[in-house]
Amino acid sequence: MALSVPAIMKTTAARLSALYLLLFALCAVLLVFYMTSLSARMLTAQTQETINDEVLGLARAYQRGGLPVLVRVVEARSRQPGANLYLIADANGQILTGNVQSLEPGVLENEGWTTSPFSYQRFGEGELERLRNLPADKGTTQPDQSDTQAQGEKGHNAIALVLRLPNQMIMLVGRDLGEPERFRAVIRRSLMLALGMMGLGGLLIWFFVGRAALKRIDGVSEASRRIMGGDLSGRLPVTGAGDEFDRLSENLNVMLARIATLNEGLKQVSDNIAHDLKTPLTRLRNRAEATLSGKQKTVDYRQALEGTIAESDQLIKTFNAILMISRLEAGYSSEHTNRVDLTAAVRDVVELYEPVAEEAGVSLEAEVSGAFVVDGNRELIGQALSNIVDNAIKYSTDSTSRPAVRVALERTHGEIRLSVADNGQGIPDDADRARATERFVRLEKSRSQPGSGLGLSLAKAVMTFHYGRLDLLPGNPGLTVVMSFPAREDH
Numbered sequence: 001m002a003l004s005v006p007a008i009m010k011t012t013a014a015r016l017s018a019l020y021l022l023l024f025a026l027c028a029v030l031l032v033f034y035m036t037s038l039s040a041r042m043l044t045a046q047t048q049e050t051i052n053d054e055v056l057g058l059a060r061a062y063q064r065g066g067l068p069v070l071v072r073v074v075e076a077r078s079r080q081p082g083a084n085l086y087l088i089a090d091a092n093g094q095i096l097t098g099n100v101q102s103l104e105p106g107v108l109e110n111e112g113w114t115t116s117p118f119s120y121q122r123f124g125e126g127e128l129e130r131l132r133n134l135p136a137d138k139g140t141t142q143p144d145q146s147d148t149q150a151q152g153e154k155g156h157n158a159i160a161l162v163l164r165l166p167n168q169m170i171m172l173v174g175r176d177l178g179e180p181e182r183f184r185a186v187i188r189r190s191l192m193l194a195l196g197m198m199g200l201g202g203l204l205i206w207f208f209v210g211r212a213a214l215k216r217i218d219g220v221s222e223a224s225r226r227i228m229g230g231d232l233s234g235r236l237p238v239t240g241a242g243d244e245f246d247r248l249s250e251n252l253n254v255m256l257a258r259i260a261t262l263n264e265g266l267k268q269v270s271d272n273i274a275h276d277l278k279t280p281l282t283r284l285r286n287r288a289e290a291t292l293s294g295k296q297k298t299v300d301y302r303q304a305l306e307g308t309i310a311e312s313d314q315l316i317k318t319f320n321a322i323l324m325i326s327r328l329e330a331g332y333s334s335e336h337t338n339r340v341d342l343t344a345a346v347r348d349v350v351e352l353y354e355p356v357a358e359e360a361g362v363s364l365e366a367e368v369s370g371a372f373v374v375d376g377n378r379e380l381i382g383q384a385l386s387n388i389v390d391n392a393i394k395y396s397t398d399s400t401s402r403p404a405v406r407v408a409l410e411r412t413h414g415e416i417r418l419s420v421a422d423n424g425q426g427i428p429d430d431a432d433r434a435r436a437t438e439r440f441v442r443l444e445k446s447r448s449q450p451g452s453g454l455g456l457s458l459a460k461a462v463m464t465f466h467y468g469r470l471d472l473l474p475g476n477p478g479l480t481v482v483m484s485f486p487a488r489e490d491h
Contacts, residue, residue, distance in 0.1 A: 021202050028198065032191040039187050043180035044159070048113070051161050054084055054173050067167065071097055074171075078123070085120070085158055085174035093170065099123050100172070108162060108170050117157040117177055157181065216245050232260040277315065284311050321454045328380075328461035339488070340381060342372040342418060346407055349385045353393065362393050363404040372409050372416050374485040376466045384462040387455035388420045388481045396422035396478065411487065415468075418483040426479040433472040433479075459483070 054077075061073040074086045078099035087098035093108045095101075104118040160174025219237045226234045235256060236249040291304035350366040357364035389405065396403040405422045427433045437460040460470040463483055471482045 021199075024202065025195070025199055028195045032188065032195060035191055036184060036188050039184055040180075043183065047159060047175045047177070047180060048161075050084075051159075051173055051175055055161055055163070058171070058173065062165075067165070067169070070165075070171075074098055083176040083179060085160060085172065085176065087170075087172040087174075089170045089172070091168040091170070096169075098172070103172075107160070108172065111162050111164050114160050114162070114174075117159050119157055120174075122156070213245075220245075220249065227256065232256065232263060277318070280311050280315055284308055287311075318454065321458055325454065325458050325461045328458075328465040337375055337377050340374050340376045340378045342374060342381070342409055342416060342485070343368050343370070345378060345382050345385065346409060346418065349382060349389055350407055352386070353389050356390075357393050357405065360393055360397055361403060362396055363402065364389075364393070365404070365406050367406060367408040370409075372411065374416055374466070374488050376485070380462045380465065384459035384483065385418070385420070387459050388483075391455050392420050392422040392424075392479075392481070396424040398424050414487050416485045416487055418485070419480055421475055421478060421480040423475065423478040426475055426477055427472065428474065433474070436472055437470060456481075 058070060058073060062070040071088060074088055075097050077084065078086045078097070085098070085100055087095060087100045087103075089095050089108060095103075099122055101121045101123040103120050107114060107118050107120075157177045158174045159177060160172050163171045163173070165171055216237070216239070223234055223236045235253045238246050238249045238253070240246065287304055287307055291301060296304075346366055346368050350364060354364055389407065392405040396405055401423060403423065405420065408419050408421070410417050410419075427436060437456045456470070456472075459481075463470045463485075466485060468483065468485045471484065473480045473482060
């Protein structure tokens with residue numbers, strides 16, 4: 001799928017990135033102006049401090065010897081290389097000595113610090129050009145305004161302190177701004193370059209990251225369309241990067257696997273209901289039809305209605321079991337959980353089924369000693385155990401030796417194992433043992449034993465509800481069904 005900038009801008013991530021980039025650029029521009037202004041103020045303050053130091057030195061020279069000493073000191077300092085400016089002029093503003101050849105008009109008119117940087121030319125700069133322009137005015141030291149402005153365009157900028165001496169002469173002490181301006185320009189260019197590089201890098205990262213994110217979202221959308229089209233085996237792509245997209249895809253894949261399992265179970269239940277409930281419904285219809293055909297006595301009608309009620313009760317039990325399994329497998333149940341004494345529950349079930357086992361000629365024994373307490377629902381655990389014991393009694397009658405069922409409780413590896421073992425023919429095939437816990441699955445080909453094939457399914461759902469597991473293990477001979485509960489931690 002071809003991706004363009006408009007397509008990327010339609011994503012929330014790209015819009016948020018653009019907003020963050022805009023805010024970053026605004027903050028960076030403000031930072032550039034702030035740093036430039038701060039550096040200018042710092043350099044100006046440093047320059048003024050240097051000028052004040054020079055003025056103090058000249059003031060001491062003036063105090064020692066008056067104007068002659070001051071002039072000699074100014075002449076001496078003017079010949080030294082550096083950025084300082086020195087100038088002594090008469091009351092009319094004509095330059096008498098110093099290292100300044102010309103000034104911007106109006107600089108010497110006001111005493112104190114100059115209000116803004118002014119242009120000037122150092123002594124000796126542009127001398128040939130000035131002589132060519134003014135060959136006859138050789139003695140003039142103060143050029144006119146137009147000539148000074150032309151020179152100022154080619155000169156330097158400086159700030160200065162203008163002082164008036166007691167004899168009305170004017171002294172100017174200043175400092176050239178070439179170095180501070182160059183430093184300020186370097187800072188400005190550096191900040192602007194850094195801003196440009198960061199902005200360009202941000203744009204490239206935004207584009208490529210947004211493009212990669214959009215590709216992954218398109219992959220998720222494509223997989224979602226296939227799944228919505230009915231392909232429940234499809235899964236969302238996982239790149240292995242371990243980022244939030246992968247975590248979301250993994251969680252959704254687990255959810256899809258769960259949905260596929262439930263959907264398959266629903267399909268299987270629908271098929272099994274249509275197959276297994278057809279026989280009892282047919283018997284009901286045939287019994288009613290046989291009763292209505294011909295002349296029947298009152299006792300015949302009573303027997304027919306009693307048989308119909310018995311068949312209906314069995315169907316109701318089947319549907320109740322199906323609903324219970326569905327609720328438990330979905331993780332929802334209105335049943336409350338609390339402390340359950342498995343020892344008491346086992347004894348109650350064994351006591352309940354002793355008459356049934358005795359009638360079937362099966363020896364039912366319980367090997368229980370000690371206290372075994374779990375968190376769960378006593379009624380659900382009792383129902384599951386009853387189903388397993390009932391199956392064990394029914395299918396141990398085909399044993400080649402004396403039929404026997406043994407119920408045992410033991411603690412091992414942080415679990416409480418409740419096992420029901422019989423010595424019947426068992427389920428030798430591993431695949432059949434795995435299928436035995438599915439709904440309506442009855443491995444008995446002849447279907448001679450009563451039941452609907454929901455006993456072990458309900459027991460498995462009950463164990464899932466209790467965060468345990470149900471295992472079918474081969475006996476020697478027979479089958480052992482193990483209910484493993486997580487051991488309760490007493491605080």
